[in-house]
Amino acid sequence: MTATVTETTGPVPVARAYRFELVKLLAQWRIRLLLLACWLAPALFVAVVSQQSSLPVDTLFGRWMNVTGWAGPLVMLGFAGTYALPLLTSVVAGDVFASEDRLGTWRHLLVAVRSYRRIFVAKALASLTVILALVVGLAVSSAAGGVLAVGDRPLVGLDGHLLAPADAAGQVLLAWTCVLAPTLALAAIGLLGSVALGRSPMGLLLPAVIALTMQLAQMLPLPVAVRLALPSYAFIAWNGLFTSPAQLGPLLIGIGVSLVWAVTATTLAYRLFLRRDFTSSTYDGSGRRAITAGALPLLGLAGLTVAILAAATPALGSGIDQDKVQRSVATAFAHLYRLQTGQLHRPDVTEAQLGVTAECTKGGGLNAAEGPGNDWRCVVYWRLPGIEATGSAIYQLDVTADGRFVADGDGPKEVNGYFQVRTPTGDEPNPLWQFDGNVELLPTHPKG
Amino acid sequence: MDEPLAVRARGITKYFGDVIALDCVDLAVAPGQIHGLVGPNGAGKTTLLGLLLGLAAADEGSLEILGTPVGRALAAPGGVTGFVDGPGLYPSLTARQNLAALAALRGPGAQTAGIGEVLDQVGLTEVADDRVRGFSLGMRQRLGLAAALLTKPRLLVLDEPSNGLDPAGKKQVHGVLNRLAADGATVVLSSHRMDDLEALCSEVTILAAGRVVFSGPLGKLSAENRELDYRLRTSDPGAARRLALETPSVGVVESTDAGPWRDAEVVVVRAPVPALDELVARLVRADVAVRELAPVVSPLEAAFLALTEQRETGR
Numbered sequence: 001m002t003a004t005v006t007e008t009t010g011p012v013p014v015a016r017a018y019r020f021e022l023v024k025l026l027a028q029w030r031i032r033l034l035l036l037a038c039w040l041a042p043a044l045f046v047a048v049v050s051q052q053s054s055l056p057v058d059t060l061f062g063r064w065m066n067v068t069g070w071a072g073p074l075v076m077l078g079f080a081g082t083y084a085l086p087l088l089t090s091v092v093a094g095d096v097f098a099s100e101d102r103l104g105t106w107r108h109l110l111v112a113v114r115s116y117r118r119i120f121v122a123k124a125l126a127s128l129t130v131i132l133a134l135v136v137g138l139a140v141s142s143a144a145g146g147v148l149a150v151g152d153r154p155l156v157g158l159d160g161h162l163l164a165p166a167d168a169a170g171q172v173l174l175a176w177t178c179v180l181a182p183t184l185a186l187a188a189i190g191l192l193g194s195v196a197l198g199r200s201p202m203g204l205l206l207p208a209v210i211a212l213t214m215q216l217a218q219m220l221p222l223p224v225a226v227r228l229a230l231p232s233y234a235f236i237a238w239n240g241l242f243t244s245p246a247q248l249g250p251l252l253i254g255i256g257v258s259l260v261w262a263v264t265a266t267t268l269a270y271r272l273f274l275r276r277d278f279t280s281s282t283y284d285g286s287g288r289r290a291i292t293a294g295a296l297p298l299l300g301l302a303g304l305t306v307a308i309l310a311a312a313t314p315a316l317g318s319g320i321d322q323d324k325v326q327r328s329v330a331t332a333f334a335h336l337y338r339l340q341t342g343q344l345h346r347p348d349v350t351e352a353q354l355g356v357t358a359e360c361t362k363g364g365g366l367n368a369a370e371g372p373g374n375d376w377r378c379v380v381y382w383r384l385p386g387i388e389a390t391g392s393a394i395y396q397l398d399v400t401a402d403g404r405f406v407a408d409g410d411g412p413k414e415v416n417g418y419f420q421v422r423t424p425t426g427d428e429p430n431p432l433w434q435f436d437g438n439v440e441l442l443p444t445h446p447k448g
Numbered sequence: 449m450d451e452p453l454a455v456r457a458r459g460i461t462k463y464f465g466d467v468i469a470l471d472c473v474d475l476a477v478a479p480g481q482i483h484g485l486v487g488p489n490g491a492g493k494t495t496l497l498g499l500l501l502g503l504a505a506a507d508e509g510s511l512e513i514l515g516t517p518v519g520r521a522l523a524a525p526g527g528v529t530g531f532v533d534g535p536g537l538y539p540s541l542t543a544r545q546n547l548a549a550l551a552a553l554r555g556p557g558a559q560t561a562g563i564g565e566v567l568d569q570v571g572l573t574e575v576a577d578d579r580v581r582g583f584s585l586g587m588r589q590r591l592g593l594a595a596a597l598l599t600k601p602r603l604l605v606l607d608e609p610s611n612g613l614d615p616a617g618k619k620q621v622h623g624v625l626n627r628l629a630a631d632g633a634t635v636v637l638s639s640h641r642m643d644d645l646e647a648l649c650s651e652v653t654i655l656a657a658g659r660v661v662f663s664g665p666l667g668k669l670s671a672e673n674r675e676l677d678y679r680l681r682t683s684d685p686g687a688a689r690r691l692a693l694e695t696p697s698v699g700v701v702e703s704t705d706a707g708p709w710r711d712a713e714v715v716v717v718r719a720p721v722p723a724l725d726e727l728v729a730r731l732v733r734a735d736v737a738v739r740e741l742a743p744v745v746s747p748l749e750a751a752f753l754a755l756t757e758q759r760e761t762g763r
Contacts, residue, residue, distance in 0.1 A: 010526070012553050020553045027540040108536020108595075111501050111529060112553055114522045278503060 011115035017122035020113075024099075025092070025130050034088060035130075038137035043145030046072030050150045060158075060239065060404065060436055065146070067428055068153040070168040072146025073139060074242075077175055080138050081235030085183050086211030088134050093190030094204045096127040097273070101199040106278050120273050124191055124266065131187050132180075139176040143169075153425065157242040158438040159328065160335025160431075175238040178251060181258035185231035186211055188265035189298075195269045195276070196290035221372055221401050224315035224441045229305035231258040236402050239438050247440040257305055264301050268294055319441030320399055322360055322369035328437045329378045329395065329407060330358040336431045337382065343421045343431070354382045360397070374398035378407070391415070393432070403439040452515035454479045454603050454634035455500060459509035462495055469495040471658040472509070477636055477651070479602075482629045484645035485638040486752050487655035493607070493638040496655070497532045500524070500605045500636060514602055530605030530636075535592020539581035543572055543591050546580060550595050566594040571620045585612030593621060597628070604628065606637040610644045622648055642749040652748060654755055661755045669751040676750050677701055678724060680715045681740035682731060689715050691730045697723035716744060 012020075025031050049056065049065055050072060056062035059078050064071035100106045113119050155168035163171060186207040193206030202209075214232035227233055234254030240247025272293050310316055334356040341349060360378040362369040369376075376397035381390050394410040409416025409432060416432040455477040462470040470492045477483045485493045498504050499511060502524030511518045516525040537546050547563045567576050570590040575583070580591065589609055596604055604625075610618055625635050625648055639645050645652060646666060653663040662669065682688040692698050692715060701716040719727065724741075731738055743750070 011522075012555070016553050016555060020549050023545075023549050023552075024538055024541070027538065027545070029540065103536070103538065104534060105536035105538065107498070107501070107503055107532055110503055110522060111524075111531075112550060114502070114524075116522065 011118055012113045014118050014121050014125075017113050017115075017118050018125050021096070021122045021126035022129060025096070025126055030091065031130060034091065034134060035137065038084075038088070038134045039141050042073075042076050042138050042142035043148075046076065046142050046145035047149035049075075050146065057434065061155075063429075063434065063436070064156055066150060067425070068155045068165075068168065069143070069146030069148070069150040070153075070155045070163075070165070070172050072150070073142040073172050074175065076138055076142035077172075077179065077238065080135075081179055081182070081232075082215060084138065085135070085179065085235070086186055086208045089131055089183060089186040089190045090204055090206070090208040092130050092134070093127045093187040094194050094207055096123045096191065097194035098197070098199055098203045110278060116274050117270075120270050124269075127191070128184075128187060131183060135176070135180065135183060139173075143172060151425070155242075156336070156339065156431070156435075157244060158239060158332070158436055159243040160332035160339065160435065160437075161244045162335070162339065163242070171241050175241050178238045178241070178255060179235055181255040181262070182231050182234040185258040185261035185265065188262040188269065192265045192269040192272070192294050193290075195273045196294045218402055219400070221318055223310075223317060224319035225306050225310040225313065227319075227402070227441065228253050228309050228315070229257060229302055231261040234258045236404075239404065240440065243438055243440075247438070247442075249442045250440065253309065253442075260305070261298070261301065265298060268297055313442055315442055318371040318401065319443075320371055320401075320403060320439050322362075324439045324444065325360045325369075325376060325397065325399065325405070326358040326378065328405070328439050329360065329380060329397070330356045332407070332435055332437045333358070333380045333393075333432070334382070336435055339431045340421070343423050343428070349384060353385050356380060356382045372399045372401040376405070377410075399439065403441045405437045405439065407435050407437060409433045451479055453477060453512070454481070454514060455483075455636065456512040457496075457499075457506075457509065458511075460496070460499065460506045460511060461508035462492075462499065462504070463507050464495075468658050470499075470506070473655070473658070473660050475653055475660070475663065477634055479634050480629055480632050481651060482625060482635040482637070482649045484649035484652040485636065485655065486640075486642070486645060486652055486748070487638075488756050490657075491655040491756075492658040493655055494532050497530070497605050497607050497636065497638060500603070501528060501530055501532065503532070527600075527602030528605065529596045529599050529601045529603075530607075531592050531596065532605070532607040534607070534611075535588055535595065537580045537583075537588055537591060537595075539579065542577050542579050543567065543583070543594075544576040546591065547595055547598055551598055554599060563598065566597040569597060569620075569624050570594045571617065586614055586617045589613060590617060590621065593624060597624065601628075602633055604633060604635045604637075606635065608639055609637055610639055610641050618644070642746050642752065646746055646748050654752055656756045662751065666748060669747045674750070674754065675718050675720050676747060677716055677718050677744040679740060679742050679744055680717055680727075680738070681711070681713050682715070683737035683739065685713050685715055687734060687736050688731060691734060691736070692717045692727055695719075695723060695727045695730055698727050714740075 055065050056075060059075050061071040061074040065075060100109060109119060152165045154165055155163045157163055189210055190207040193203040197203030211232060214230045217230060218227060218232060218236065228250060237251040237254035240251045272289065334351040334354050337354060338349065338351065358378045358380045360369060360376055362373060363375045376399050378395045378397055380393045380395065383390050393412060393415045395407040396410050397405050397407050399405040411417065418433045419430050420427040421430055453476050455475055457473055457475040460470050460473040461468065473496060485496065487493050499506055500513060502518060502522050505520045514525050514527060518524055541549065544563055551563060567573050570593050572587065572590055572594065580588065583591065589612055593609060609621060613621060629635055649666060651665050654661050680688055689700055692700050698717055698719040701718050717727065728738060
């Protein structure tokens with residue numbers, strides 16, 4: 001051996017530690033499998049489903065999957081926000097610290113890097129990089145699958161207005177970009193769980209469990225201020241990008257809340273990491289510390305956010321009232337009526353000429369017309385130029401607590417019944433038969 | 449010019465809650481020395497090795513490593529490497545990838561040993577591209593040593609490096625450590641294998657319940673006026689037995705005590721070193737050929753047992 005003595009000094013630079021962490025992450029078969037799945041499976045799923053006669057109409061934009069390729073990535077986005085992203089962040093961020101506990105490599109890493117701070121930063125950045133690659137994979141793959149299988153065609157928005165293909169592509173990109181914020185929040189919770197709970201499986205599951213809990217909370221009739229104070233709301237709020245004008249208020253609040261959660265949870269994880277005892281090779285986390293230094297501050301943050309939002313926006317109710325529902329239904333009907341008119345080769349009319357109005361009741365008029373429920377009923381009225389009589393159509397509405405609704409045509413069947421319409425791209429269901437819509441939960445002021 | 453000690457610890461005390469893991473430990477290790485740490489389980493060996501690696505800081509006392517005072521965790525100077533509680537390896541990477549990742553971590557300026565070179569030194573060239581997941585404990589130990597060699601250490605700290613090694617692997621590891629020490633690096637290692645320590649170490653420190661009960665050259669242990677059992681194989685066992693009984697301070701251990709060494713040609717004698725010298729002289733004068741004279745239990749093991757048992761009974 002020719003061991004000439006050389007000095008290695010100081011902690012390892014973050015860039016090198018980051019590369020080291022990335023190499024370790026990418027060497028894991030499950031991460032490779034996830035990357036492969038995220039870059040291939042969405043394209044296959046969207047391409048196959050788009051060709052089916054039975055579409056996932058329960059999912060937002062699912063009913064448009066065989067009409068435009070831009071519906072596919074939005075269906076995937078809905079699925080990702082509910083299942084994929086919480087699970088992906090669990091597997092990556094929820095394990096990035098715990099894996100060293102499992103392998104018993106902390107001491108090796110500390111001796112090699114010589115800096116707690118740099119190890120933390122490198123691990124956080126490496127897991128973030130992998131999560132980003134997974135999210136980009138889901139978005140690109142599903143968009144490619146949709147556009148290749150169905151085509152680069154206009155997309156019908158949530159208020160029925162038509163987005164040109166370029167606009168649809170831009171909005172799809174923006175929607176996926178927006179969900180990076182709640183994904184970051186879940187990733188930060190994953191880091192916190194991984195640091196706080198060590199080898200315990202709960203650390204790995206934490207982002208998924210918290211995401212599931214928040215999703216359940218979003219299904220409950222909570223006050224809007226509470227709903228918006230949860231970082232998971234940004235997984236829903238992107239819906240507002242597909243109305244005209246866009247419902248930016250809830251979206252920006254959701255993104256802001258998510259980023260605050262991301263910063264807070266990362267800071268808590270960092271503080272816990274610095275205080276950890278690395279002298280034991282079998283660290284199973286500290287339950288008490290996980291609660292006092294992890295869970296309680298986040299609960300405090302949620303409470304503080306609710307208080308701030310309640311004070312800043314008078315949004316203590318459900319956010320769903322008769323006036324908003326009527327406006328949303330009328331707007332969507334007007335846009336879709338124009339679409340139907342075009343498809344049926346009738347003379348074009350404008351929304352202003354139609355003058356659509358809606359009268360909505362809930363529970364047959366016995367209940368107060370507010371809040372979520374599947375007992376909303378709306379009668380839509382419109383006029384056509386040169387015709388004295390006023391047209392009317394009935395819709396049954398299922399309004400969910402997050403403001404989304406599905407309107408189901410209840411006659412007359414010539415207007416909103418089920419029939420196929422021949423279009424240049426093939427036969428499609430009557431656009432007025434069933435449609436999705438969205439009620440903005442924050443207080444709004446109607447124009448004019 | 450006086451070269452500073454590789455390790456100088458004075459009055460090191462380390463607590464884990466209410467437990468005193470190290471109690472006023474002094475340690476001095478000269479450069480180029482292979483120094484052994486011995487002690488029963490829970491004696492504080494791993495804690496002390498962890499302090500040398502900079503994984504934790506002492507609660508009391510002073511510690512200098514390679515001439516640099518160390519007062520906080522992760523503050524060990526450059527050139528210190530090694531492992532405690534087994535080498536830290538990533539099972540999803542191959543042996544070569546583990547080393548390459550570590551080399552990349554250190555940066556191009558610090559890498560002075562080639563990956564192929566260190567793999568060859570520890571005898572893992574043939575499995576260099578196999579994933580570590582399938583490695584035996586002995587192979588992992590050797591790869592851990594290779595990882596340490598990669599950084600050209602000035603102080604190498606190893607916790608039980610002989611665990612799981614077969615005789616060939618042990619020989620290879622011993623060769624590496626001896627060459628490293630010959631080139632001026634210092635090695636501090638712990639082991640429960642007394643034969644390893646005797647083969648490798650010039651000095652040892654025996655710890656018991658967090659305290660140093662002996663520290664110094666191995667020779668000092670056997671030179672101390674302590675009776676040991678020796679296997680004596682001669683050309684005339686009967687004469688040898690008679691002469692042993694006649695020699696002052698020499699006793700003959702009955703064959704039932706000799707255990708696996710029971711042999712008609714072997715006499716087991718119990719004697720301090722000076723009395724043993726006298727017995728050998730008498731055998732030579734009586735024309736009895738001495739074919740083998742070796743301790744039944746190594747001086748280090750005997751001292752270890754004596755010192756630690758003494759400590760236990762004294763508590």
